[in-house]
Amino acid sequence: MRKYAVIYRSVLMENLQYAANIAMGFFAYFVFIFIFIRLWEYIYRTPEEVIAGYTKAQMIWYVMMTEMIWFGSNAGAAARQVTMDIRSGNIAYLMNKPYHYTWYILAKYTGEWSIRLPMYAGLAAVIGAWMVGPVPRFRIVTLPAMILCLILGITINAVFKICISLISFWIEDANPFQWLYDKLILVVGTMFPVEIFPAALQPVFKLTPIYTVCYGPAKLIVDFSADKWVEIVLAQALYLAAGCAFMFLVYRKGVRKLYVNGG
Amino acid sequence: MQAIKVENLSKTFRVKRKEKGMKGSIRAILHPQTEEIRAVERISFEVEEGEMLAFIGPNGAGKSTTIKMLTGILYPDGGKVQVLGIDPTKKRKQLAYRIGTVFGQKEQLWTHLTPYDNFQFFGAIYDIPDGEVQRRIGELAERFELSSFINTPVRNLSLGQRIRCEFAASLIHRPSVLFLDEPTIGLDPVVKESVRSLIRQMNEELHTTVFLTSHDVGDIEKLCSRMIIVNAGKIVLDDSMEHLHRSGSSLENTIMEIYKSEGRTAIS
Numbered sequence A: 001m002r003k004y005a006v007i008y009r010s011v012l013m014e015n016l017q018y019a020a021n022i023a024m025g026f027f028a029y030f031v032f033i034f035i036f037i038r039l040w041e042y043i044y045r046t047p048e049e050v051i052a053g054y055t056k057a058q059m060i061w062y063v064m065m066t067e068m069i070w071f072g073s074n075a076g077a078a079a080r081q082v083t084m085d086i087r088s089g090n091i092a093y094l095m096n097k098p099y100h101y102t103w104y105i106l107a108k109y110t111g112e113w114s115i116r117l118p119m120y121a122g123l124a125a126v127i128g129a130w131m132v133g134p135v136p137r138f139r140i141v142t143l144p145a146m147i148l149c150l151i152l153g154i155t156i157n158a159v160f161k162i163c164i165s166l167i168s169f170w171i172e173d174a175n176p177f178q179w180l181y182d183k184l185i186l187v188v189g190t191m192f193p194v195e196i197f198p199a200a201l202q203p204v205f206k207l208t209p210i211y212t213v214c215y216g217p218a219k220l221i222v223d224f225s226a227d228k229w230v231e232i233v234l235a236q237a238l239y240l241a242a243g244c245a246f247m248f249l250v251y252r253k254g255v256r257k258l259y260v261n262g263g
Numbered sequence B: 001m002q003a004i005k006v007e008n009l010s011k012t013f014r015v016k017r018k019e020k021g022m023k024g025s026i027r028a029i030l031h032p033q034t035e036e037i038r039a040v041e042r043i044s045f046e047v048e049e050g051e052m053l054a055f056i057g058p059n060g061a062g063k064s065t066t067i068k069m070l071t072g073i074l075y076p077d078g079g080k081v082q083v084l085g086i087d088p089t090k091k092r093k094q095l096a097y098r099i100g101t102v103f104g105q106k107e108q109l110w111t112h113l114t115p116y117d118n119f120q121f122f123g124a125i126y127d128i129p130d131g132e133v134q135r136r137i138g139e140l141a142e143r144f145e146l147s148s149f150i151n152t153p154v155r156n157l158s159l160g161q162r163i164r165c166e167f168a169a170s171l172i173h174r175p176s177v178l179f180l181d182e183p184t185i186g187l188d189p190v191v192k193e194s195v196r197s198l199i200r201q202m203n204e205e206l207h208t209t210v211f212l213t214s215h216d217v218g219d220i221e222k223l224c225s226r227m228i229i230v231n232a233g234k235i236v237l238d239d240s241m242e243h244l245h246r247s248g249s250s251l252e253n254t255i256m257e258i259y260k261s262e263g264r265t266a267i268s
Helices: A002-016 A019-023 A026-043 A056-072 A077-088 A091-095 A101-131 A140-169 A175-190 A202-206 A209-222 A226-255 B021-030 B063-070 B092-096 B115-125 B130-143 B159-171 B189-206 B217-223 B241-246 B251-261
Strands: B002-017 B033-048 B052-056 B078-083 B099-103 B177-181 B209-213 B226-231 B234-240
Touching: A002 A019, A002 A101, A002 B115, A019 A101, A026 A056, A026 A101, A056 A101, A056 A140, A056 A175, A056 A209, A077 A091, A077 A101, A077 A140, A077 A175, A091 A101, A101 A140, A101 A226, A140 A175, A140 A209, A140 A226, A175 A209, A202 A209, A209 A226, B002 B063, B002 B209, B033 B063, B033 B078, B033 B209, B033 B226, B033 B234, B052 B063, B052 B217, B063 B078, B063 B177, B063 B209, B099 B159, B115 B130, B115 B159, B130 B159, B159 B189, B177 B189, B189 B209, B189 B217, B209 B217, B217 B251, B226 B241, B226 B251, B234 B241, B241 B251
Parallel strands: B052 B209, B052 B226, B099 B177, B177 B209
Antiparallel strands: B002 B033, B002 B078, B226 B234
């Protein structure tokens, strides 16, 4: 594992130089959150009113957390780099090193979000404290459990994105599939909690990555319970195991089909 | 002992074909057509340990495809490959610990990091203990005269400095076989000469086997003891430099004559 820790550290060192560039995205996050705060303030008649099990503060914090995950983990390694590596043939020059390419990408991706996510978490905390107030029923002792869930969710997201990118071994361009997946997460997963959708759709959403990537971690932050934590972490463990198995399978099959331009 | 053993190695690519213009584009969607291209066709050769071999040919002859099969990047369609007794298709990772590669047209260094950080990175990748990595960095910095820019980000280095660092990075794990794909491309004559002397030094001191592809006759003449010429995926010449020199003609003329007589067929 030492080599992957070194890859992680190298990406961290490289990306620290781009902290100012990452901060440029703060504006988009603020606009997004501002619109949602206004929307929920309009929908909720009183702060105590409960919609789909969420008070107004919980609902706004939920959106802030899912958007924090979205913006904070929206790094290039898992999607753009894998697709580009395969299309350009650059993957050939990364494969002849004694590491597994998919672990290499995961280590790089972790290095990228390790800088982005804390920056967005800080921004979310400032905007939330300023415009919404404290997170309801938040207890500091539950923070490590929430962070574990958050890390698992982001890693599952990366594994799914890598799997989609690996389709580039067979088709010209995996970006349309990447786009569909991103929009599924963004539109269905980040803007509203699963409980808002019709009862018939909720079990379906629970079977998609939305449940483990966005809903689970954000739900625990706004409404933590030990039972819910166990349920979500178990689902994440299953998703991660299945996702990794699929990722290795696709990679192993795909690599045999590798065609490198120029020989 | 043989460092590389290749028997009847073959590789075929399936390439999409499209007629010209918009009509052709639409037809390609409805009736996609592909063409089989034989990049490498039943080639066999051996390379002895410590030998410096030039593996040359016109563009598209199958040189890079062969290197990629020898390093386990591409899977052959047929034939057998053994590099240091290891089958690259089955044990690519195991082989990676024992070979080094320098691709003149591809960077393996992380450009935002310094050469020192890069060497540490590669040391860890090859599972070399920290203390040993430090010792080897010092040794390589001295051998390749890197000390004056070892702490400058790679993106700020000149091409010559960068290539020296690429060599140093590929040697950090002391590979037994070094694959060099056009290592002197784009370099000025002075830097070219310094890179050649580094390769020679490495071969003499570490007994490294060198598998070189290059279009530069100087590289071949000054470094290699044997030359294989491939064209259209087939070996058209396999001879020692000594024998070729005895023929009286210059190496450049000999190569040109062979290229012309073989019709300079390219795969793409």
